[in-house]
Amino acid sequence: MPPIRIPRSQDDETKFDLDSEVLHELKEKAIAAKGVAYCPYSHFRVGCALLTEDETIITGANVECASYNVGTCAERCALAKAVTEGHTKFKAVAVSTDITPPASPCGMCRQFIREFCPLQMPVFMYDRDGNYVVKTLEELLPMSFGPEDLRRGDGRGEL
Numbered sequence: 001m002p003p004i005r006i007p008r009s010q011d012d013e014t015k016f017d018l019d020s021e022v023l024h025e026l027k028e029k030a031i032a033a034k035g036v037a038y039c040p041y042s043h044f045r046v047g048c049a050l051l052t053e054d055e056t057i058i059t060g061a062n063v064e065c066a067s068y069n070v071g072t073c074a075e076r077c078a079l080a081k082a083v084t085e086g087h088t089k090f091k092a093v094a095v096s097t098d099i100t101p102p103a104s105p106c107g108m109c110r111q112f113i114r115e116f117c118p119l120q121m122p123v124f125m126y127d128r129d130g131n132y133v134v135k136t137l138e139e140l141l142p143m144s145f146g147p148e149d150l151r152r153g154d155g156r157g158e159l
């Protein structure tokens, strides 16, 4: 397998217009959030940190369940916390796992992120050493379905 290219922060901060200190804090909070993951079944810790439009950081972690498929991912945990605390606009998402190359959000989380975040928003995926890969939401979920699609047409399936 060819080695994965891990972009470094300088370019990405410029590309996404993010302050390097804020990005650093987002990363640290995503890493710290892994510490509260409840994952006795998979032992796979995931931490997530969301940067809201007013630069609040909201975190979440995966929460598993003895009935395995009932558990939730870190990304949806963080988003549910944020939305129910009144935050509905986001500038960046950071996800941290203990593997290299880093894990990326599952399909269900990509769709859930799509509900609340702009397609050009960056998703930073941190590996076990704190290096990251960054992709826009649109790169992670191309040709996506979203809330505005429900507002198109007459709502009965015709455009």
Ligand SMILES: O=c1ccn([C@H]2C[C@H](O)[C@@H](CO)O2)c(=O)[nH]1
Pocket: 039, 042, 044, 045, 046, 061, 062, 063, 064, 071, 072, 073, 074, 075, 103, 104, 105, 106, 109
């Ligand atoms: O992006 C991901 C991928 C997986 N998980 C969780 C779900 C489950 O608890 C564990 C193993 O799949 O990792 C996340 O939280 N986010």
Ligand SMILES: [Zn+2]
Pocket: 073, 074, 075, 076, 105, 106, 107, 108, 109, 110
């Ligand atoms: Zn998920």
